[in-house]
Amino acid sequence: QVQLVESGGGLVQAGGSxxxxxxxxxxxxxxxxxxxxRQAPGQVREFVASVSWxxxxxxxxxxxxxxxxxxxxTTKNTIYLQMNSLKPEDTAIYYCAxxxxxxxxxxxxxxxxYWGQGxxxxxxx
Numbered sequence: 001q002v003q004l005v006e007s008g009g010g011l012v013q014a015g016g017s018x019x020x021x022x023x024x025x026x027x028x029x030x031x032x033x034x035x036x037x038r039q040a041p042g043q044v045r046e047f048v049a050s051v052s053w054x055x056x057x058x059x060x061x062x063x064x065x066x067x068x069x070x071x072x073x074t075t076k077n078t079i080y081l082q083m084n085s086l087k088p089e090d091t092a093i094y095y096c097a098x099x100x101x102x103x104x105x106x107x108x109x110x111x112x113x114y115w116g117q118g119x120x121x122x123x124x125x
Contacts, residue, residue, distance in 0.1 A: 002026040002114040004096045009119030012086055020081040020119055022096030029053050033104040034079045035112060036070060038092035038121075045095065047107040051079060057104045064090075086123045093118040 008020040020036070035050035049070040050059045058070055069082040079096065097112035106112070 002029065002032070002098050002100075004098060004114055004116035006094065006096050006116045006119040009094065009121045011122045011124065014086060014088055014123055014125050016086050016123070017082070017084045018086065018121060019083065020094055020096075020121070022079045022081075022116055024077045024079070024096075024098065027100075029077065029098065031100075033099050033102065033106065034072065035097045035099070035106075036079075036081045037095045037097055037109065037112075038090075039095070039118075040089075040092040043092075045109050047109075048094070049081065050104050050106065052104045059105055059107075061107075083121070086121075088123050088125045091121060091123045093120050095119075 003025045005023045032053050036048040037045050039045040051070045051072050055072040067085045072079045095118045096116040098114040099112045102111040
């Protein structure tokens with residue numbers, strides 16, 4: 001089992017920045033890929049970014065490319081999502097996820113088998 005706990009959400013004005021953290025514990029994560037998804041009110045959960053546990057490979061949705069950066073710190077068993085130039089359309093609950101069998105290029109919700117409880121991000125215009 002893997003436990004994931006997100007933190008760092010909040011309210012920010014458009015153009016501002018936030019950093020989300022996801023602390024992982026449990027089974028060794030050396031061979032896992034990690035990701036951030038988000039779900040806006042009334043919308044389906046969508047892929048944001050993913051990273052290999054070593055941090056060597058990353059993958060981004062086009063809507064956040066150039067504004068968001070995903071990274072991992074294996075010494076702290078934590079991944080991060082640095083979000084810059086935030087827009088009102090980035091408002092959502094952000095979920096950390098982990099896959100024990102799919103690759104870092106995986107973008108489907110069904111490909112991730114462990115999830116955090118979510119962190120709310122609200123961007124005001």
